Amino acid sequence: MQTSSFSRSSSLGHHCHKQPTQRHGYSHRQTCADVSLHYRSLVSSSASAQIESRAYDGVLSVSRVVQRYSSVDDAKEKARMLLAAGRQLPDFPDSEKTAVNRVMGCTSQVWVSARLESTGCVQFSGTSDSELSRGLCAVLVEALSGLKPEEVLQVDDSMLQDLALGSALLQPSRANGFSNMLETMRRRARALLLPGSPNTVQLFPSLRITASELTPQGVFAEAQAQYLAPDQKQVDKLVDVLSSKKMGVVAHFYMDPEVQGVLMSAAERWPHIYISDSLVMADTAVKMAKEGCRYIAVLGVDFMSENVRAILDEAGYSDVAVYRMSPDTISCSLAVAAESKSYIRYLEEASATPNSLHVVYINTSLVTKATADSLVPTITCTSSNVVQTVLQAFHQVPEATVWYGPDTYMGRNLAQLFTSLSTMPDEEVKAIHPHHSASSVKDLLPRLKYFEDGTCIVHHIFGGEVCEQVRLFYGDAYLAAHFEVPGEMFTLAMQAKRRGMGVVGSTSNILDFIANKVQEALSRPHGDVLKFVLGTEAGMVTSIVRKIQGMLAHAARHDIEVEIVFPVASKSISTAQQQPSTSDQAPLLLPGGLAVLPGPASGEGCSLEGGCAACPYMRMNTLDALLSVADKVGSGAGESLLTAFKPKPYSDLIKGKTVAQAGCVPILHMRHFQKNKGLSEDLVQDIKTRHA
Structure with a gap:
């Protein structure tokens, strides 16, 4: 009997766990820690009853399906079997062909739903608009239906190899599609272990983007979305002062959303504004100097302004002045x-x-x-x-x-x-x-x-509890992670990458990955919902929103929605303990001496671990600071006040x-x-x- 696709070391008890009669959703403030604890307690209580020597129905169910396909050597016969299995799938109601039931990462349209029977076992349904994908869906529906949720979680991607379908049937895109179907089913099984609807559990805040609308879910997402449509008076003021002073601005992707929103709107009228990762900032400053800019404002941490100064000097533009946005150290862990x-x-x-x-x-x-x-x-x-x-x-x-x-x-x-x-x-x-x-x-x-x-105090949060939540409840979403994240998140992102659902790289790599996936969706005639877990600093969302909305609006596609998920740690929620209880009590400090910043009321602030997914040092680059520096340049009296704003000369x-x-x-x-x-x-x- 073949069992390699089913975990041999943790077979769970045969009696299906009964779902609690009380069903309710989770608020965002309850979710990360509470849902994880509830989930682990359910799995642990079931695992305590496991009997290692017993061959359970779940193992037999998967193995029977695997044996049926792996015992056939002829590729054409296997194709016939898959097509036949697809045709035998029960009708999938049009009312259930919703975005919620769509499997992400499949080139064809695939839908999967799950329900918990009174016996405590799962019944899956599914379909696809592609005959072969429908057949692959049928294989999983047959193999996994009738299992307990805990048993579904033990079926892994090796099932695909065990089926021995061969490269003729399983081109890379179909193999990825099969893995994504399985991951979606596992996520549904996990959700069925929780009180509440499997479709409404919301662990992390998110921002939903269409061609014309932004819908934030949770206070943290509201804070990110607040400034994406900036105050036009602020934009006008910034354009006027930058253009009159011939001043360029280079800023990092991790800027505060308020600053980025104004900068991006101003860049439509003043070309010498550029937001990028740290590598491109210095090169862009040189280009601005060649095009006549006499001053460069650097919105980033100190090593970025130092690099800009040094590269300008190397390029022969030592006469172009460079300014930071604070007289104090803008540090970096x-x-x-x-x-x-x-x-x-x-x-x-x-x-x-x-x-x-x-x-x-x-x-x-x-x-x-x-x-x-x-x-x-x-x-x-x-x-x-x-x-x-x-x-x-x-x-x-x-x-x-x-x-x-x-x-x-x-x-x-x-x-x-x-x-x-x-x-x-x-x-x-x-x-x-x-x-x-x-x-x-x-x-x-x-x-x-x-x-x-x-x-990095920001990327440090993408491990531990956060990583567990991503693994358990966002495994079928696209995962975009910076190369600096902890190993747990890196492993998840690499696993997602192997099935076409992830990227690990720089901020530019992440932006390009998201844009490419949106472009793929635009190339298809049907609507879609794409979900991305953003495993890097939340400030990137401004560039992401601008890019995505521009693409959707240009294509006039209002049937595509992109959701950006912010995997915020529960430790990032503002608490009274994070702030001094008396006026003489020293504030808590981050590495480098910066005080902990409280977040929005009832929302996510910065924890000692940077748990708000926002760099507190980058937040020192305010719009007021930029306007103040720009106002002072160009006059002797003003520039004398900006001495401390210049990068170290070294x-x-x-x-x-x-x-x-x-x-x-x-x-x-x-x-x-x-x-x-x-x-x-x-x-x-x-x-x-x-x-x-």
Whole structure:
């Protein structure tokens, strides 16, 4: 009997769990912790009754279906069986062909519904507008109907391999569709373990987007949506002052929604406003300088304004002034970690190891880049090119040891990704890097090092409780995760990616992924609902909304809805304990000294773990600060008040170069890599000879 598609180690008791008679929905403030606890208690109480030696009906049900298909060798006969199974599916009422019942990620339209019988077992129904997809749906409906919800959860993707349908029937899109159908059914089974309707459980806040409307679900989403349609008077004021002063603005995706909303509207009338990830900000500033801008306002953390200043100087625009948005330090937990004594010790260990290359995340200060390069050959990277940078380094210098830092999560994710690659077929490895194989990746693993004491306070939240909720209740949604998220979320995103439902990368990668999925929906003649879990800073939503609504409006498609889910930790909910109880009590502080910011009443604020999915340091870049700086530039009296708003000049010398010049060297190495798809000869020679 074949049972590989059904967990052998945790067979649950035969008697189906009866659903509680009281049925009610969950409010958002109840959900994350309460629903998880309720779900775990149900599963645990059932698991306590398991009898390992008993062959349950659930195992037999799945195995019978698997055996029927796997015992047939002829591909045409299997196709006939699938088509026949699809035709035998009971009629699926048109009233149930709703967006709620749609399976996301399928190129054809597939609908699935589930109900809990009085016996406590699940009865699935489904259909598709494609004959083969309908057949695959029929296989799952037959195999899973009659199981307890707990048993449905134990059926995994290996069932697809066990069916042995072959590549002729299972092209990648259909294989992904089968996996997405199964994941949707598992989600429905989980929901059936909860009190309330399976279709109404709302764990996380979300923002629903159509061509003409925005509908926030939950206070946090309301806060994000509030400024997407900005006050036109503020837009006019900003355009007037920027254009009159010939001032450009480069801002990061993680800006506050109020600021981004005004900036995006102003950019329609003043072309020298640009919102991007950190890599593009400096390049855009150079372009603005070439086009006549005399001042550049940088809305980001301090290393971003420092990079802009240094790159402008390298490009010959030292006369163009650069301003930050605060006289105080606009910090970053990663940048702080990279300037710690422990990171210096990490670099000293690298410098004592022959053939070492330090790959440093671009989200660090010029001091870090300059200091690092003085100790060990260093190249910067971004979350979108780090994989290629590391693999190319090992290709060009096979004996190299690569030291990545300072982001611990990204380092762990790299190691996890390469470990996975080392077990894949060579053709899959070569699709990622043409000069590597599973064997070469396995060989490099002992020589890939990463710093173990640096995290982003925002991306830190995408693990633990948040990750559990995403896994349990959003497994059939698209998952867009930044490369900096903890390993649990990274694993989920990579699993989703393998079935066409996820992306792991930079903020730009995430925006492109969402836009591509929307474009795919637009290419189909029928309406659709797409749900994306946003595994990065919530400030990205402004760019996402603008992009999506522009695409939908241009196509005049009002039958497509996109939902952006904010996976906010329960710890992010504002509480009295997060604020001083007396006037003399010191406020709670985040790393770097910034006080905890309370969120909207009854909504989500910033926790000590950054649980609001919003960077408190980025929130120091206010619209008022931008207008104040812009008002002062251009006059001697005004600019004298802006001295503290300028990036640090870093004029100290390191090996005959200023810190700013030395800090640009690793950035220029990355520029060469991006342009030529390889490390420069100078860098390769430095790696081989620096500590030979």
